[in-house]
Amino acid sequence: MLIVIDRTIESAVLAETGEVLCASKVFKTEESAYRWREQYQTGNAKFYCQECGGELGVSSNKTDAGFRTHYFFHKRGGTGCVLDSRVPNKNTREIN
Numbered sequence: 001m002l003i004v005i006d007r008t009i010e011s012a013v014l015a016e017t018g019e020v021l022c023a024s025k026v027f028k029t030e031e032s033a034y035r036w037r038e039q040y041q042t043g044n045a046k047f048y049c050q051e052c053g054g055e056l057g058v059s060s061n062k063t064d065a066g067f068r069t070h071y072f073f074h075k076r077g078g079t080g081c082v083l084d085s086r087v088p089n090k091n092t093r094e095i096n
Helices: 030-041
Strands: 011-014 020-022 047-049 055-062 068-074
Touching (some): 030 068, 047 068
Antiparallel strands (some): 011 020, 011 047, 047 055, 055 068
16 A cells, blocks of 8 residues: 655755654654654754744644554744745635
8 A cells, every 4th residue: 555645845954963764754653753753852853944944843643544654743932934825825825
């Protein structure tokens, strides 16, 4: 079975090294994803958005199919990045 995960944020910068991390690669296995999430939660790793420079977090959720997916997200108080799904972009419009 092929599982395609459409992530809003596909890459992040690792603050300590400046290395660009691809979400599809670092979250490819459950073990790798768990290690990165643990590093984030314990404060041993910080991630920044390549697009806006805002700080990112690491989280996970369980899909309807029962699989756990991990992803980067913008932390609260960000600058309104175009990658943040909560920010309207040119392809969306508000209806009053």
